[in-house]
Structures are given as structure tokens and as C-alpha cells.
Amino acid sequence: MTLTPVLTDTWDAERSWTLEAYESRGGYDGLRAALGMDPGAVVQAVKDSGLRGRGGAGFPTGMKWGFLPPPDGGPRYLVVNADESEPGTCKDIPLMLASPQHLIEGIVITSYAIGCHHAFIYVRGEVLHVYRRLIKAVEEAYAAGYLGKDVQGSGFDLEVTVHAGAGAYICGEETALLDSLEGLRGQPRLKPPFPAVAGLYARPTVVNNVESIASVPGILARGADWFASMGTERSQGHGLFSLSGHVKRPGQYEAPLGITLRTLLDLAGGVRRGHELKFWTPGGSSTPLFTADHLDTPLDYESVGAAGSMLGTRALQIFDETVCVVRAVSRWTDFYAHESCGKCTPCREGTYWLKQVLHRIEAGQGQDGDLELLLDLCDNILGRAFCALGDGATSPITSSVKLFREEYQAHIDSRGCPFDPVASALFPYTPKTRPAAALAGAGAGGHR
The missing domain is CATH 3.40.50.11540 (NADH-ubiquinone oxidoreductase 51kDa subunit)
Known part of the structure; x- marks a missing residue:
């Protein structure tokens, strides 16, 4: 393609x-x-x-x-x-x-x-x-x-x-x-x-x-x-795909809908040298996260939806293994809490408390039960907010906890971020091994 x-x-x-x-x-x-x-x-x-x-x-x-x-x-x-x-x-x-x-x-x-x-x-x-x-x-x-x-x-x-x-x-x-x-x-x-x-x-x-x-x-x-004639049967035409983050040649790539991230990464020179893809957003920060397992998911509305996320604005943010997923999600949540207009209670109060819980987890003050609290807060926002801002604020949290729960738990267990040099020296952390096929896929085609 x-x-x-x-x-x-x-x-x-x-x-x-x-x-x-x-x-x-x-x-x-x-x-x-x-x-x-x-x-x-x-x-x-x-x-x-x-x-x-x-x-x-x-x-x-x-x-x-x-x-x-x-x-x-x-x-x-x-x-x-x-x-x-x-x-x-x-x-x-x-x-x-x-x-x-x-x-x-x-x-x-x-x-x-x-x-x-x-x-x-x-x-x-x-x-x-x-x-x-x-x-x-x-x-x-x-x-x-x-x-x-x-x-x-x-x-x-x-x-x-x-x-x-x-x-x-x-x-x-x-x-x-x-x-x-x-x-x-x-x-x-x-x-x-x-x-x-x-x-x-x-x-x-x-x-x-x-x-x-x-x-x-x-x-x-x-x-x-x-x-x-371009795109797929139900997602037709061309579109701009915005690649940013840990990719060699970030920028705008205009392609038919249905192209895959693997192909786009090949065109963009792959993930920066010496590193591997850890997670990425298919449609901006308000869409559920994807990992290397989704490199071959066609980027059209139906395929991305079936895989558990949303195509959104085709903002493909690429993060390698050096990035702390808790820190990334916490920064996005800070944004949503700041930008809430305050009109409805679920979003106004919910994003505030999501921000507080994420801050304490990342600062090494997390407690047992915080992950359940995060998911419960998200459940009380999703579908109950006045507009889509509240729903969007929950997406990176629920998806990241699902995909990287062990990393969240490591922040709580080690009383700090395992990606922090001082904390990681005191509390070594080895992330759960991903399937060999997924790791092989992440490195294929010059993606390292």
C-alpha cells in the first residue's frame, strides 16, 4: 500500500x-x-x-x-x-x-x-x-x-x-x-x-x-x-496519519485508510535505533492504547474498533520501552482534568480524583487497592459525562491498566517509579515478558 x-x-x-x-x-x-x-x-x-x-x-x-x-x-x-x-x-x-x-x-x-x-x-x-x-x-x-x-x-x-x-x-x-x-x-x-x-x-x-x-x-x-476506490469497503478514501514520538521521521503521512502501523513505521524509518515499540495511540490520547501486538491492525474505523480502540484523529503517538506508562497516562490525565469545563459532576470531580490517584502512584505513595479505585472512578465517568471529554479521559487509564497492570503494581510495590534511575537501583523491576511472536513483530522490518 x-x-x-x-x-x-x-x-x-x-x-x-x-x-x-x-x-x-x-x-x-x-x-x-x-x-x-x-x-x-x-x-x-x-x-x-x-x-x-x-x-x-x-x-x-x-x-x-x-x-x-x-x-x-x-x-x-x-x-x-x-x-x-x-x-x-x-x-x-x-x-x-x-x-x-x-x-x-x-x-x-x-x-x-x-x-x-x-x-x-x-x-x-x-x-x-x-x-x-x-x-x-x-x-x-x-x-x-x-x-x-x-x-x-x-x-x-x-x-x-x-x-x-x-x-x-x-x-x-x-x-x-x-x-x-x-x-x-x-x-x-x-x-x-x-x-x-x-x-x-x-x-x-x-x-x-x-x-x-x-x-x-x-x-x-x-x-x-x-x-x-481508496481505503476499505466501509472506511473509504485517504487520510492524514500523524506520526510522533519515538519514530525516526515523525510527520504527516497521507495514505488510504486501512494502512497498518507496521507499514507506516517502515515509511517513517522505524522506531529510534536500539529501541522497541512499547505502546502507541491509534487516534490521540483519548483512545485506548495499543501495543506491538497491534502492528498489523488495519487503521480503519471498523478494524481499530474491533481491536478495542478508536481510529479517532489518526494521531499515532509512538512510545518505546524507556517510557513509563504510568507517567505518560498521568500527564494525559492532568490535561483532561485541567480542560474539563466543570459543567457536569462526573467529569469535573472524576478527572480531579483520577489525577490525584495517579500522582500518588507515580510518586511512590500508592496503596493496595488503588488500581481498583482507578477503574471504579473510570466506571463512574464513562457514559455518565455530559460530553465525550469524560469518556476520553478514561480510555488511556482503563486500557493501560489492562495492558500494563504489572507496571502499575510495580510502582505500588517498589514505592516509586521503576523507570526512575534511583528507584530502579533500589527496587529492581523486570516487566512481564510479552509473547515471543509480538516481540519478533516489533523488531521486524527495521522497527528497532
Whole structure:
């Protein structure tokens, strides 16, 4: 299986972020094709392509557009979720930095398809360089007639507003994002009603991820069959896989869904020399952990789900055997506790206590029964929180305890972290041996 540079096709061009560079590689051909079609036909083309949301949930994009009620004469909106905040997730920001016109063309096509005349890009405020680049790209699109009144002589009008958030992870949740966009405190709304019925300013609204919208131009320019020919039967198309951590060549690898980590590691030069893969995340820190046993799991929604995790945002964080899993999970939990909006008790109180218990285990003050306490706390959060933040906070804990329980227990038994040089000298710790087949697999193909 080879890489498929579609969204990344222009990244090697000189000044790739400019409209000129984008048009030289066929940019806006998809828009011209869409404007010659009925809006309903554009929606159908996206449905036929099999494009699923690239923001984590994997919900079919065309179906989401189809949830909008019939036009009633009032406004309807498109909101692009560019508030990329998940630890380990780093695909939308480089996409907007290297090729913002991909996103803008997708916005125009999507807006035309759903009958929207004002679209918003909600971008994370800390990435000021990306915010400035988006502003400049929108200005270029206006000047070229791709935005504004009578887009390309079609009679279709579209305004685009780039809005900078204040840097809250919770605003990646679509309804919290809408509240923030309206000038309110960013907290999740009770659903129903869903945004498709009552979203921004209580009007029908489509909220899509950056990569989802940026994938639309290729479908219109090359056809739904072209897009559907990549990936797997139920997870179709191409996607950005973000490799970070203990890998020789970290970065963005655009490939068909269904590629395996083993293949991606081969392309990325493998795990750093002299070390072996210990654990990794298939979709960011809020997805259950995988180990070397999962190197050949196809990275599509169904296969990853069947193996016990979630594909999420395809943020593949690679950790070798030098990493303390308790410390890594504790740091992620610190993040979730800090970013909890406090609206619901399970998440507000639960993440706080998860943080306290993990801190004492890692500091050598763990007690017998702490692992059961951790799992009990997770059980009281999972499925009971107002939004997915609470559920996501439990995933790395429950999965790591399941996969590395002996390592957690060693922290409690040895009264400290066995990966700490002083503690390990006083309290030697030998981790449980993994199956020989798994260890052989981890080292195959230059992965050491």
C-alpha cells in the first residue's frame, strides 16, 4: 500500500500556501465542477464517495449534510472545527499552514451544497501563525472571485469569517464551539436539538472538521468513484496519519485508510535505533492504547474498533520501552482534568480524583487497592459525562491498566517509579515478558 498525496500534494510547492501555487496544481477545479451541478447532486456525490468525518467520530459526511431540514427562508450556516487540541493530534494545523486554499475551496463547495451563505472557520487561538495565514488566504479568495458576491458568476453568494478561539480543549466539542462562537462560555449543549436543527444562532448548522471539508474538492474534481476506490469497503478514501514520538521521521503521512502501523513505521524509518515499540495511540490520547501486538491492525474505523480502540484523529503517538506508562497516562490525565469545563459532576470531580490517584502512584505513595479505585472512578465517568471529554479521559487509564497492570503494581510495590534511575537501583523491576511472536513483530522490518 503506497502513500496517496492528495491534500499534501501541494506542500512541496514554492510558497505552497498561496492561491497561485494552489491553482497551478488544479486548485478550484472541484468548485467549477460543483457550480455546474444541482446542490442536491453535490450532496449525493459526497454520500457516494463514502467520505466519513475526519475529526474523530467518523460519521458519514454527506449524511450529516442531509440532516438539515428543508429551507425555510432563514439563514443556515457551515462551521469548520479548526480547534485542534487533542494531545498528539497535529494534522489540521499543518494542512491549514501549508495549503489553506484546500480548506477554502471545500468550504465554498459545501456551502453551495447545503444552501449556506455565511461560513465560519473556528481556529485555535494559540496558533497565531495559522490564523494569520487563513486570513490572508481568505483575502486572496475574495480577490479572485471565489468568495463574496456572485461566486465565479454563478449567482451564489458566500461570506467567510475566520474566528480565533481562546484555547479551550472543550471547544473542540461541536456545541461548545458554537456557544463560544456566539460569545458565550464554551460549554457543551444538551442534545437534542442537534446543530443540524438548531445550531449557530439557533439556526440549522453543519459542523465539520478541517480535513473533512478539505477532502471535498478532490471528490468533485475527480469523482466519487475515485475517492471510494481508496481505503476499505466501509472506511473509504485517504487520510492524514500523524506520526510522533519515538519514530525516526515523525510527520504527516497521507495514505488510504486501512494502512497498518507496521507499514507506516517502515515509511517513517522505524522506531529510534536500539529501541522497541512499547505502546502507541491509534487516534490521540483519548483512545485506548495499543501495543506491538497491534502492528498489523488495519487503521480503519471498523478494524481499530474491533481491536478495542478508536481510529479517532489518526494521531499515532509512538512510545518505546524507556517510557513509563504510568507517567505518560498521568500527564494525559492532568490535561483532561485541567480542560474539563466543570459543567457536569462526573467529569469535573472524576478527572480531579483520577489525577490525584495517579500522582500518588507515580510518586511512590500508592496503596493496595488503588488500581481498583482507578477503574471504579473510570466506571463512574464513562457514559455518565455530559460530553465525550469524560469518556476520553478514561480510555488511556482503563486500557493501560489492562495492558500494563504489572507496571502499575510495580510502582505500588517498589514505592516509586521503576523507570526512575534511583528507584530502579533500589527496587529492581523486570516487566512481564510479552509473547515471543509480538516481540519478533516489533523488531521486524527495521522497527528497532
